[in-house]
Amino acid sequence: MPDTFNRPYGIVAEFTTAASVLHAAEKVRGAGFRKWDVFTPFPVHGLDHAMGLRNSKVGWFAFIGGVTGYTTGMLMIWFMNTLDYPIVIGGKPMFSPFSAFPPSYELTILFGAFGSLFGMLFLNRLPRLHHPLLKNKRFSLVTHDRFFVVIECADPKYSEAETRKLLADAGSRHIEVVED
Amino acid sequence: MSAGASSVKASPGGPVTIPQPPPELERIPLVANFHGLGWISNRVASLIEDPAPVWWWALFIPSVLCLGMLMFMLTYQISTGVGVWGNMHPVMWAWDIVNFVWWIGIGHAGTLISAILFLLRQRWRTAVNRAAEAMTIFAVMCAGIYPALHVGRAWYDWWLFPIPNSNSIWPQFRSPLMWDVFAVSTYFTVSVLFWYMGLIPDLAVMRDRARTKIRQFGYGLFALGWTGSNRHWSNYEKAYLILAGLSTPLVLSVHSIVSLDFSVSQLPGWHTTIFPPYFVAGAVFSGFGMVLTLLVPLRSIFKLQDIITMRHIDIMCKVTLATGSIVGYAYAMEFFIAWYSGNPNEQFHFLNRALGPYQWAWIMMVSCNVLVPQFFWFRALRQNLVVVFIISILVNVGMWFERFVIIVLSLHRDFIPSNWGYYHPTIVDICTYIGTFGLFFTCFLLFLRFLPMIAISEVKGVTPQSDPHHPMGGAKIKESIPDAD
Numbered sequence: 001m002p003d004t005f006n007r008p009y010g011i012v013a014e015f016t017t018a019a020s021v022l023h024a025a026e027k028v029r030g031a032g033f034r035k036w037d038v039f040t041p042f043p044v045h046g047l048d049h050a051m052g053l054r055n056s057k058v059g060w061f062a063f064i065g066g067v068t069g070y071t072t073g074m075l076m077i078w079f080m081n082t083l084d085y086p087i088v089i090g091g092k093p094m095f096s097p098f099s100a101f102p103p104s105y106e107l108t109i110l111f112g113a114f115g116s117l118f119g120m121l122f123l124n125r126l127p128r129l130h131h132p133l134l135k136n137k138r139f140s141l142v143t144h145d146r147f148f149v150v151i152e153c154a155d156p157k158y159s160e161a162e163t164r165k166l167l168a169d170a171g172s173r174h175i176e177v178v179e180d
Numbered sequence: 181m182s183a184g185a186s187s188v189k190a191s192p193g194g195p196v197t198i199p200q201p202p203p204e205l206e207r208i209p210l211v212a213n214f215h216g217l218g219w220i221s222n223r224v225a226s227l228i229e230d231p232a233p234v235w236w237w238a239l240f241i242p243s244v245l246c247l248g249m250l251m252f253m254l255t256y257q258i259s260t261g262v263g264v265w266g267n268m269h270p271v272m273w274a275w276d277i278v279n280f281v282w283w284i285g286i287g288h289a290g291t292l293i294s295a296i297l298f299l300l301r302q303r304w305r306t307a308v309n310r311a312a313e314a315m316t317i318f319a320v321m322c323a324g325i326y327p328a329l330h331v332g333r334a335w336y337d338w339w340l341f342p343i344p345n346s347n348s349i350w351p352q353f354r355s356p357l358m359w360d361v362f363a364v365s366t367y368f369t370v371s372v373l374f375w376y377m378g379l380i381p382d383l384a385v386m387r388d389r390a391r392t393k394i395r396q397f398g399y400g401l402f403a404l405g406w407t408g409s410n411r412h413w414s415n416y417e418k419a420y421l422i423l424a425g426l427s428t429p430l431v432l433s434v435h436s437i438v439s440l441d442f443s444v445s446q447l448p449g450w451h452t453t454i455f456p457p458y459f460v461a462g463a464v465f466s467g468f469g470m471v472l473t474l475l476v477p478l479r480s481i482f483k484l485q486d487i488i489t490m491r492h493i494d495i496m497c498k499v500t501l502a503t504g505s506i507v508g509y510a511y512a513m514e515f516f517i518a519w520y521s522g523n524p525n526e527q528f529h530f531l532n533r534a535l536g537p538y539q540w541a542w543i544m545m546v547s548c549n550v551l552v553p554q555f556f557w558f559r560a561l562r563q564n565l566v567v568v569f570i571i572s573i574l575v576n577v578g579m580w581f582e583r584f585v586i587i588v589l590s591l592h593r594d595f596i597p598s599n600w601g602y603y604h605p606t607i608v609d610i611c612t613y614i615g616t617f618g619l620f621f622t623c624f625l626l627f628l629r630f631l632p633m634i635a636i637s638e639v640k641g642v643t644p645q646s647d648p649h650h651p652m653g654g655a656k657i658k659e660s661i662p663d664a665d
C-alpha cells in the first residue's frame with residue numbers, strides 16, 4: 001500500500017507553556033476548525049472552555065450504572081428470599097427493603113463505578129494502542145512537559161501552508177506534519 | 181482575579197507592579213523549590229528506572245519469606261481446621277476478626293485521601309494519594325484472607341455469593357455478614373478501578389520514557405493508548421470526579437457495615453448505635469497512621485522531600501490528631517452510655533474492660549489511641565520525623581488493641597459466669613498475622629519498583645507552571661489581570 005503509507009495525518013505544533021497553548025487553542029477554535037485537539041501532560045484549567053468543549057457525558061454512564069446496580073440488588077434479593085426459596089425466620093417478612101438496602105447500596109456504587117470508568121474509555125475510544133501521534137518521537141514529550149496542538153488533515157478547513165502559518169502566529173516554535 | 185486586580189497599581193501603557201503579599205499570607209507551594217514539570221517526571225520515574233537499591237532487596241526478601249510462611253499457615257489451617265487457631269468457646273471470634281477489621285481499617289485512609297479530599301479540593305492530596313491507594317488495595321487483600329478462612333470450610337466460600345448451587349438455597353440477606361461480603365468486595369473492586377484510572381496517564385509517562393522494548397510494551401499495554409488529548413482529559417476528569425463521589429459514600433459504608441457485624445448482635449459491648457461513626461473514625465485514624473509509617477521513611481530514602489513536603493506531613497499529623505480525638509470521645513461516650521443506660525450487663529462489661537483480666541489490653545488501647553496522638557498538638561513534634569514515625573506505629577498498635585478489646589473482651593465474659601473464659605492465641609495465629617505483613621510488604625515493594633509511587637500528572641497539575649493564569653505558567657502579567665487598563 002504505497003499510496004496510503006505516506007498519507008499525512010495532521011499538523012503538530014509544539015508549545016512550551018500552559019498559557020501559550022491556551023491562547024493557541026482559542027485561535028484555532030476561532031478559525032473554525034473541527035477536527036483538532038490539544039495534547040497536554042495534565043488537564044489544563046480553562047482549556048475545555050477555550051476549545052469550546054461541552055460538559056462530558058460520562059455522568060450518564062455512571063447514573064445508568066448506579067440505577068442498574070440498585071435495581072439489580074433489590075430485585076435479586078426479593079426474588080431469592082421471597083419467590084425462589086422463601087425461608088421463614090422468626091416470623092419476619094419475606095422481603096424487607098431495610099435489610100436489602102445495604103447490598104443494593106453497594107451494588108449501586110459498584111455498577112456506577114464501572115459505568116464511569118468504562119463510560120470514560122468508551123467516550124474516548126480507548127484502548128487504542130496504535131495512534132499516528134504515538135509514532136512521533138517529538139510528540140512523546142507530551143507526557144513530560146510539552147503541550148501540542150494537532151489539526152487533522154481530515155478537517156475541511158485544513159491547508160498545510162495556512163494552518164502552519166496560523167500555528168506559527170500563535171507562538172509555536174516547532175511545527176511538523178505527522179504521517180498516518 | 182478580581183481580588184488580585186484591586187491590589188494592582190497600573191498606569192495605562194506603563195509597567196505593572198504587583199505588591200508582594202505579606203509573608204504570613206504567602207501560601208506554601210505544594211511542590212517545593214519551584215521545580216519544573218519535567219523535573220517531576222524525572223524524579224518519580226527515576227525511582228523505577230534506576231536499579232533496585234540494596235535496602236529494597238533487604239526488605240523484599242524477608243517479605244517474600246513472610247509471605248511463604250503465610251501460605252504455609254493457610255495451607256495448614258485449611259487442611260487441618262480452624263482448631264489450629266486459639267478461637268475457643270466462649271471466644272469464637274478472635275485474632276481472625278481482629279486482624280480482618282484492623283487491615284480493612286488501614287485501607288480507609290487511602291480512599292479518604294483519594295476520594296474525600298478530592299471532593300474537598302485539598303490539593304495537597306496529589307502527593308500522597310497514589311501510595312495511599314496502593315496501601316488500601318494491599319490492606320484489603322490482607323483483610324479478605326481472614327473472613328474467607330475463618331468460616332472453617334474455605335472451599336464453600338462461594339456460598340457467600342448469590343450463585344445457584346446444588347441445594348438451590350440462596351444467601352440470607354438479613355445478615356450483616358452478607359452485607360459485609362458485598363461491602364468488602366465492592367470496596368476492593370472500586371479501589372482497584374479508582375487506582376487504575378489514576379494510573380493511566382502515568383503509565384503513559386512511563387511508556388513514553390521507556391528505553392527497553394519490554395517496558396514499552398508493558399506500560400504501553402496498560403496505558404491503553406493514552407495521548408493526553410484534552411478531549412480525553414475532559415471525560416477523564418469527569419469520570420474521576422464521579423468515582424470520587426461514589427467512593428466517598430462507599431468508604432463510609434464499608435466500615436459502618438463492618439461495625440454492624442457486631443452492633444446488630446445482642447452482646448454487651450457490641451450492641452451500640454455509636455459503632456458505625458466510631459469505626460469509620462478509627463479506620464481513618466489507623467489508615468493515616470499507616471500512611472505516615474510508610475511515607476515518612478520513603479520520602480527520605482527516595483529524596484522526595486520537595487514533593488511530599490513537611491506541610492504534607494504536618495497536615496496528615498493533624499488528621500491523625502483529629503480522628504484520634506474522635507475515637508477518644510467514642511471511648512468516653514461508650515462508658516457514659518453504659519452508666520446512663522442502667523443496664524447491668526452493659527455496666528458490668530465496661531467495668532470489666534477497664535478493671536478485668538484484660539486491663540492490659542484496655543490500657544494499651546487508650547494510651548496509644550487517645551493519649552499518644554495528643555503530642556501532635558505541638559508543631560515542633562509534628563515537624564520531627566522520628567517522633568512522627570514512632571507515633572504513627574503506636575497508632576496502629578493501639579488500633580489493633582482496640583479491635584482486640586471490642587471483640588475478645590466482649591466475648592470472654594457475657595451474661596452467665598459459667599460461660600466465661602480467657603483467650604490465648606496459638607503460634608499459628610501469630611504466624612498467620614506476621615505472614616499478612618509479608619503479603620502486604622511484598623505487594624507494596626513491588627508497587628514501588630514497577631509503578632510511579634507519586635501521581636505524576638496530578639502533581640504537575642498543582643504546580644504554578646500548570647496554571648495558564650500564573651506568570652510561571654507563561655501568562656503575561658498584564659493579560660492575567662483583566663482590568664489592568
